[in-house]
Structure formats: structure tokens, C-alpha cells
Amino acid sequence: MNFPLQRLEARSSMLGEGMLIRRALPHRERRMIGAWCFLDHAGPVDVSHGQGMRVGPHPHIGLQTFSWLIEGEVLHRDSLGYEQMLLPGQVNLMTAGRGISHSEESPAQRSPNLQLAQLWIALPESHRHMAPAFEHYPVLPRCGVGGFETTLLVGEFGPQRSPVQVFTPLLAIDLACSDAAQGTLPLRADFEHGLLVLEGSVQVGVPGLPAQDLQAGTLIYMAPDTTELTISSTAAARVLLIGGEPFRENVVLWWNFVARNRAEIAAATEAWNARTDFGEVSGYIGEALNAPPVPAELKGSLAGAAAD
Numbered sequence: 001m002n003f004p005l006q007r008l009e010a011r012s013s014m015l016g017e018g019m020l021i022r023r024a025l026p027h028r029e030r031r032m033i034g035a036w037c038f039l040d041h042a043g044p045v046d047v048s049h050g051q052g053m054r055v056g057p058h059p060h061i062g063l064q065t066f067s068w069l070i071e072g073e074v075l076h077r078d079s080l081g082y083e084q085m086l087l088p089g090q091v092n093l094m095t096a097g098r099g100i101s102h103s104e105e106s107p108a109q110r111s112p113n114l115q116l117a118q119l120w121i122a123l124p125e126s127h128r129h130m131a132p133a134f135e136h137y138p139v140l141p142r143c144g145v146g147g148f149e150t151t152l153l154v155g156e157f158g159p160q161r162s163p164v165q166v167f168t169p170l171l172a173i174d175l176a177c178s179d180a181a182q183g184t185l186p187l188r189a190d191f192e193h194g195l196l197v198l199e200g201s202v203q204v205g206v207p208g209l210p211a212q213d214l215q216a217g218t219l220i221y222m223a224p225d226t227t228e229l230t231i232s233s234t235a236a237a238r239v240l241l242i243g244g245e246p247f248r249e250n251v252v253l254w255w256n257f258v259a260r261n262r263a264e265i266a267a268a269t270e271a272w273n274a275r276t277d278f279g280e281v282s283g284y285i286g287e288a289l290n291a292p293p294v295p296a297e298l299k300g301s302l303a304g305a306a307a308d
Helices: 262-273
Strands: 005-009 011-015 019-025 036-046 054-060 063-071 074-078 083-086 091-095 100-105 113-122 133-137 142-145 148-154 170-177 181-186 192-199 201-205 212-215 218-222 228-233 237-244 252-254 257-259
Touching: 005 212, 019 192, 036 063, 036 192, 036 237, 054 257, 054 262, 063 074, 063 148, 063 170, 074 091, 083 091, 083 133, 091 100, 142 181, 170 181, 192 201, 192 212, 192 228, 201 237, 212 218, 228 237, 252 262, 257 262
Parallel strands: none
Antiparallel strands: 005 218, 011 019, 019 036, 036 113, 054 100, 063 091, 063 113, 074 083, 074 100, 091 133, 142 148, 148 170, 170 237, 181 228, 192 218, 192 237, 201 212, 201 228, 252 257
């Protein structure tokens, strides 16, 4: 059933040295929103002690990884030879296409706090076997909406257009306020949308339905034909709005791979564990991750569970 408004709670887990991860997508009740097939919110977390964030070299196929940094620093390295420091207010976009590998870590000299959102975008059939690529976007469009400072991450909002290159119609907007705020955002009727509370609490409403009070870690899904979203907060808060045309292609997601069937997943797993086809990540000090065994069956429009 396609609910006009659906409330979903992110799953919480710990990564490494005390880093709280809230995984909003995939969810057992809502696997994708447009081509967005994965959404993690990491932190805020104190990384002033220990090694901070460390994710060893690992592979991807069939997707774009989208990293939006809110606090701290993250050092990206990949098998194309890119080494890029990601700073607050910036986006790293890595297009896996037919195959890429990368690592992510906190630099030795870093700010005490880390907070980021990482999302995956399923590539359509027309682009999922393309050559891998990496882009860094240091500047993104900003504006104000009713006391919220908005950063347009992907797509179009009013007269603004994000420079981030994607291959299906998508939207992503970060909205943050430091005090009480209330604003109304027009939504594309042909898109489905999701809003995840990253910090604080907000109240959201859509035409014809009661307003919803949302806390950090809550995702609310809005089906197509929703044309307006009202959001308010009485104190500091931050939310992430995503959207896109419903993705009509069959998608199978397992570990770090997005494919169309189990055979593709198995082939990618075998190639990675044999260290072929995905290149080499230079500069990371530590072991690469090994892909886990592929389950006997992977089925459904989006099956299995993603893991870093």
C-alpha cells in the first residue's frame, strides 16, 4: 500500500569508536524514495580522542555515493587516485558505475565533532555500467525560508539549481534553524519525498492531513501528489528533505553493491574479495574490508541490507 504519509523510525547502531549511526533507508516498510536507496546519519559525535572515523577500502557498483558534511572533516581516497578533504557545507559525489573502491577517515588534525549524512543513489540502467567518477562540490546554493537556512544539495528549488550531477530527477535540501522558525516549501507532485530529522524536533504538515511532531531519527514519507510541506520548530533543529520520481527499475541491494539480480552481486563480491576489477586505494593505513558471503536468495525490488 502506498500511504500518503508514512512515519518511519531509523535504526540506530554504533560504528567504530562510539559513533552513532541512524539508518533511515533502506527500511523494511520503505526501501527507496525516488532513486535514493540508502540514507545514514552519523553523529554528532566527539572524535577528539582515538582515531575518529575509519572506514577501510571497500567497493561499490551501480550507484552514486553522496556525502554531505555538517561538522568536522572526512578524508576521501579512491581507486581513481582522488584524495579529497571534505569540509562542512560541502558534498563529495562518487559515481561507482561499473566499479570503484574508496576509503573514508578522520584526518589526524581534526575538529572535535563529526556529523554527516551519507546517501546512495541507484543509477538507472542507462548509466549503471558507466565509467567511475568523482566530483567535489565546495559551494552549493543557499537561501532562507521562514527562518530556516536552506542548502540545495541536489536538484532544483525555486530559481536555484544544484551543480551536483545526477542521472534521474531528484531533490535534496538541508534545512537548519538556530531558533524558532516556520516555513512552507512547494513540492513537485510527480515526486515522492522523505524528510528526516537530523537534530532537534520539528512539526510538519501537508495539505489535508494532521500535522506530525517529529524527533531526531524519524523519517516521514510523502507519496506523489503531495504539493506542499510546512515545517516549524520552536528551537534549533536540522532536517534533510529528499525526493525524486519513483524509481521503476528492479533494484537489488546487498552490502555495498546496487545491482539488478543476485548473479551480479555474486560476481562483484567474488571480484572484490579476489582484489580484481576495483582498482587500488593508495594512502590508507589499514586493512581493506572483505565482502560477506552472498545469501542464497536476493529478491524483491530492493532486497537484503546495506552495510559499510
